[in-house]
């Protein structure tokens with residue numbers, strides 16, 4: 001029988017050494033599966049609530065024993081007997097049981113752990129890989145990854161204000177070649193940093209985190225690394241930035257506190273991005289180029305650059321179907337970042353991806369800066385078929401787990417596997433030309 005028989009939760013550590021949850025769902029027929037919950041640092045204000053214990057004697061108040069107890073008592077009591085293959089009914093029951101609009105009572109970490117563990121158990125029960133179970137039989141598009149090779153902002157203790165500098169090997173013929181191109185570029189970047197006397201220690205997402213002279217220097221260094229590795233910037237490899245500007249926004253201005261201490265009005269921030277994109281035409285996507293609280297800035301940014309590059313909303317949309325629909329109405333962005341734990345259930349996450357598809361928006365599946373070895377987002381990205389994912393660099397195990405999962409999927413799909421690089425390239429090359 002495919003009904004949920006038992007839920008177990010464990011307080012484990014994430015990649016930053018903070019507690020998080022691992023939830024195991026056991027079905028009546030003995031099939032079981034585990035999901036591990038990620039955790040962000042530069043979180044959006046309207047994300048679903050990650051329940052922490054507030055007991056300062058344990059992990060500085062970051063323990064998740066309350067969330068663990070919710071899984072093993074209240075949630076288990078409610079969902080025992082549910083059909084594991086009816087994800088929508090399960091997720092609705094979880095939301096109803098919580099009863100708050102943002103999962104604050106039971107915790108989005110508890111709820112996502114259950115939702116995802118059951119999704120994994122359902123796939124195992126039907127002897128399907130997770131990507132085929134979450135998507136459909138024809139799910140075969142492996143996304144072009146955004147590899148975060150240089151970290152700043154809240155993810156590194158350095159002089160760079162912008163959080164993520166990423167490379168995407170869109171010109172590769174298949175995923176495994178794309179992975180090779182990215183790894184080679186990462187190694188070339190390391191050699192360049194070493195030669196200049198910069199640190200090659202890495203930040204939270206595995207990108208290098210040196211003390212640089214400006215927020216633009218990373219772009220120069222990465223372009224040099226792509227060439228040094230024998231690849232063509234703007235053709236084989238394109239650049240993506242996530243400056244995570246909600247973290248820079250103070251009293252209506254963008255403050256570059258880690259670098260030159262300059263302040264910019266929303267208009268000046270848009271001028272800055274326009275200049276940067278004019279100068280570096282290899283940049284193909286900008287995530288959170290405006291802050292979550294700067295709605296008019298987001299609208300102006302979309303007007304100014306929305307026909308030219310991908311403008312991805314993360315903190316402002318928080319993978320929330322209702323908030324995302326309103327953002328589309330308001331003319332904000334042309335793509336959404338998709339993070340399971342921002343909303344807390346598999347069903348609502350898939351709904352956001354569907355809204356993006358129906359409205360001609362992009363959808364980029366994403367990890368969090370605090371991760372585990374859980375690889376579900378790789379399968380989710382193939383199931384979604386939207387062609388892009390970001391899951392860090394090639395230097396930390398919790399990120400590599402996802403990149404290696406795509407290698408397994410690529411092999412499993414065999415001749416059916418398609419790599420999304422070419423479609424991303426064609427879509428955005430046209431407007432770059």
Ligand SMILES: C=C(OP(=O)(O)O)C(=O)O
Pocket residue numbers: 039040041042043044163242244314337366367368369370
């Ligand atoms: C992955 C990100 O960081 P965090 O998980 O810290 O929100 C992001 O901002 O896109």
Ligand SMILES: [Mg+2]
Pocket residue numbers: 242244287288314315337
């Ligand atoms: Mg972001």
